[in-house]
Amino acid sequence: MKKLAIAVAAVALLAGACSANDEASTSPSSGGPAVPSPAGSSATGTLTVFAAASLTESFNELGKEFEAAHPGVTVKFDYEGSSALVQKLDNGAKADVFASADQANMDKAVQGGVIDGQPTVFATNKLAIAVAKGNPKGIKTFADLNKAGLTVVVCAQQVPCGSATKKVEDNTHVTLKPASEETDVKQVLAKVQSGDADAGLVYVTDATSAADKVDKVDFPESSGAINNYPIAVVKDAPQAALAKEFNDFVLGAQGKAELTKIGFGPAQ
Incomplete structure (x- = not known):
């Protein structure tokens, strides 16, 4: 009996040693498979994105x-x-990603040598008329913006919303007489919100995002001036790896879902 007990104890010790060795072989220090790390980039720091004003909310x-x-x-x-x-990038400003509200300005950035790789269109947008809540001036059409006594504001022509406005004017043969030409679409919207203007030509998305402060008047002629929105990684981006990830994020399902919420159209 004594010999049997010793034998059983020896077997138990051997089994325990094997078990310990098996566990050790799966640990990272033993060269076995490591525990999976969380998905995603390990990069940290600040990612700088230059984006058209109309992209603010999204x-x-x-x-x-x-x-x-x-x-x-x-x-x-x-x-x-x-x-x-684009002018900032040309002048040496540091950024990681650039998202433009039209192809023309992205093309300028590419030609200026400040873009890395090929830009990709991720959304489209078109114009709408922003008016005071309740539309007290009764504006219903693009041509109505030329009514006597109306104060109308638009974007400057070098800005994407301004070039789209000019295209609508050319297509409709209606030449507006704006009280001012603003440097971005949010400034146009702000003048309508403050009451400094009766109407302003903005993007559908801007009027939609400010629906509690302005009303939106759609007009069919805006379909003849659709703006493509391209995005690209900036050349010599300080955070090049993160820039590529953000670029892909905007192009992916989450980006499309967020952009669609306020009226951006799909890439064409």
Whole structure:
């Protein structure tokens, strides 16, 4: 009996040693398979995005979602007219991503050698007329913007919303007489909101996002002046890896969902 007990104990010790060796072989220190790390980039720091002013609401939300998926990353946005942003890049301003409200300004950035790779269109947009709540001036058509006594504001022609306005004017043979030409679409919207203007030509998305402050008047001629929105990584981006991830994020399902919420159309 004594010999049997010793034998059983020896077997138990051997089994325990084998078990310990098996566990050790699966640990990272032993060269075995490691525990999977969380998905996503390990990069940290500030990602700087130059984006057209009309992207403010959508990109602010996408920035929050991107930060949540990338702990340690802060997304910093510079929203202005696309032409002003291209000028900044040409002058050496540092940014990681550029999103334009039209193809023409993105083409200028590419020609200026400040873009890395091929830009991709991620959304479309078109014009609408922003008016005071209740539309007290009774504006129903694009031609109505030439009614006597109306104060109308538009974007300057070098800005995408301004070039779209000029295209509608050319197509309809209606030449507007604006009280002012603003450097980006948000400034046009602000003048309507403040009462400094009776009407302003903005994007559908801007009027939709400010629906509690202005009413939106759609007009069919806007379909003849659709703006494509391209996005690209900036050349020599300080955060090149994160820039590529944000670019893909905007082009992906989450980006499309957020943009669609306020009326951006699909890429064409």
